[in-house]
Amino acid sequence: MNTTTNELNKIFTFSLxxxxxxxxxxxxxxxxxxxxxxxxxxxxELTGEPFIDFVCVGDAEGSQDVLKRVLQGxxxxxxxxxxxxxxxxxxxxxxxxxxDKEDQLIYVTARDGKDxxxxxxxxxxxxxxxxxxxxxxxxxxDAIWDWDLNKNTLFWGDGxxxxxxxxLAHARTDVGTWTDFIHPDDASxxxxxxxxxIESKQTVWKKEYRFRRGDGSYADVxxxxxxxxxxxxxxxxxxxxxxDISQRNKTLAELKQLASDLYKRNRELQQFGYxxxxxxxxxxANIIGLVDMLEEDKxxxxxxxxxxxxxxxxxxxxxxxxxxxxxxxxxTDGSTEIHKENVDVVEIIEKVVTVxxxxxxxxxxxxxxxxxxxxxxxxxxxxxxIFLNLISNAIKYRSEQAPIIKIDFLVTDNTLRITVAxxxxxxxxxxxxxDLFKPYRRFTATKSGKGLGLFLVKSHIEVLHGTIxxxxxxxxxxxxxxxxxxxxxxxxxx
Numbered sequence: 001m002n003t004t005t006n007e008l009n010k011i012f013t014f015s016l017x018x019x020x021x022x023x024x025x026x027x028x029x030x031x032x033x034x035x036x037x038x039x040x041x042x043x044x045e046l047t048g049e050p051f052i053d054f055v056c057v058g059d060a061e062g063s064q065d066v067l068k069r070v071l072q073g074x075x076x077x078x079x080x081x082x083x084x085x086x087x088x089x090x091x092x093x094x095x096x097x098x099x100d101k102e103d104q105l106i107y108v109t110a111r112d113g114k115d116x117x118x119x120x121x122x123x124x125x126x127x128x129x130x131x132x133x134x135x136x137x138x139x140x141x142d143a144i145w146d147w148d149l150n151k152n153t154l155f156w157g158d159g160x161x162x163x164x165x166x167x168l169a170h171a172r173t174d175v176g177t178w179t180d181f182i183h184p185d186d187a188s189x190x191x192x193x194x195x196x197x198i199e200s201k202q203t204v205w206k207k208e209y210r211f212r213r214g215d216g217s218y219a220d221v222x223x224x225x226x227x228x229x230x231x232x233x234x235x236x237x238x239x240x241x242x243x244d245i246s247q248r249n250k251t252l253a254e255l256k257q258l259a260s261d262l263y264k265r266n267r268e269l270q271q272f273g274y275x276x277x278x279x280x281x282x283x284x285a286n287i288i289g290l291v292d293m294l295e296e297d298k299x300x301x302x303x304x305x306x307x308x309x310x311x312x313x314x315x316x317x318x319x320x321x322x323x324x325x326x327x328x329x330x331x332t333d334g335s336t337e338i339h340k341e342n343v344d345v346v347e348i349i350e351k352v353v354t355v356x357x358x359x360x361x362x363x364x365x366x367x368x369x370x371x372x373x374x375x376x377x378x379x380x381x382x383x384x385x386i387f388l389n390l391i392s393n394a395i396k397y398r399s400e401q402a403p404i405i406k407i408d409f410l411v412t413d414n415t416l417r418i419t420v421a422x423x424x425x426x427x428x429x430x431x432x433x434x435d436l437f438k439p440y441r442r443f444t445a446t447k448s449g450k451g452l453g454l455f456l457v458k459s460h461i462e463v464l465h466g467t468i469x470x471x472x473x474x475x476x477x478x479x480x481x482x483x484x485x486x487x488x489x490x491x492x493x494x
Contacts, residue, residue: 040086165214346372
């Protein structure tokens with residue numbers, strides 16, 4: 001018995017936890033020596049005093065309720081309250097109570113509750129932080145991601161579902177949930193770029209690429225990441241946000257296309273003035289010449305009949321050119337769409353030859369054209385302007401020999417291929433390659449002109465979705481090769 005009492009006394013003396021006995025009236029019967037470092041009291045200062053007197057006011061009512069429950073036979077473990085130290089400061093404590101009905105005594109152990117209090121505050125702080133993080137992932141228009149590089153696990157925020165339509169419930173946690181959805185053409189470059197940052201000393205990564213949505217379509221995204229490193233500089237974690245820029249890119253593309261269309265239309269409107277002067281010159285010159293002839297031979301009935309007949313032809317040609325130019329103007333200002341119709345290309349050339357008849361006669365030019373008809377779905381006015389410029393240029397830039405202008409056609413692979421070859425003075429294509437079809441570019445000083453003909457030809461051909469190229473050697477003539485693809489969509493709807 002003495003040994004047991006001795007051991008019990010040692011426990012009360014050396015225990016780091018506070019051990020005490022409280023009677024049924026709530027007064028301390030015995031208190032271990034641990035009370036001194038915990039609360040600053042000597043054990044004798046608490047003996048006989050009510051337990052509740054040493055509890056801070058804010059916790060007194062709760063602590064009193066705990067004592068009542070313990071006296072009713074309920075065990076209470078790790079009850080937290082704040083007690084008053086001897087110096088008046090507060091001490092967080094954790095109490096465990098057990099009531100012995102036979103002895104009518106409460107056996108109590110207690111310890112410093114500071115660690116628990118700090119843990120609780122830390123837990124509350126973490127919970128609040130996690131809650132804020134969760135709210136951010138819900139509220140942001142980005143897909144937030146968190147990549148643990150050591151565990152190779154990847155966490156996605158709600159944006160993974162709300163923005164891209166992927167299920168979070170069934171999503172894997174490995175990094176494949178990211179790499180598997182990168183467009184195959186972008187994957188290698190994107191993955192290598194992020195590892196380049198991870199394996200370096202850099203902390204910021206940014207990349208634009210295509211990311212697959214849940215429905216299989218691809219979104220244009222800009223992805224930004226921040227690398228977290230340990231004290232040794234090793235990357236251990238990476239957090240980032242993926243932003244869908246599909247609409248932005250679409251808008252930019254539309255604005256770019258709009259700017260291009262506006263520039264093109266403005267350029268075409270400027271060309272219209274040049275077209276008027278260029279295409280009207282020949283029929284007007286013919287009319288002036290015929291009027292002069294009529295004035296000189298107005299007494300000669302034969303001359304009068306000749307002039308009247310040719311005036312009718314020239315006036316009809318002039319009216320047709322004006323009509324065509326009016327249509328061209330309506331097309332270039334965007335007020336109407338290009339109207340294509342089945343046009344006999346040979347007939348168009350014959351009309352051009354008629355308009356240029358005076359020039360052809362004066363220069364003894366020989367225009368060689370395959371027999372028609374050759375019908376093609378195209379735009380009549382543009383086709384007329386193309387041949388008018390090419391033939392008049394061939395006559396104008398002739399050599400000392402009489403001009404020979406040979407036009408050939410070939411329809412193959414749903415494409416009309418036209419060749420216009422002449423024996424004129426030619427062009428040094430090596431020297432002027434970049435300027436051949438630009439406005440105001442002239443390639444000879446011996447002939448006057450504005451340098452608009454080839455520019456207009458190329459502009460018309462491009463409107464018709466065709467192509468043109470030139471093969472020429474100075475002194476050996478020029479050969480223009482034109483290709484017009486068939487307008488399948490128009491044919492199908494007609």
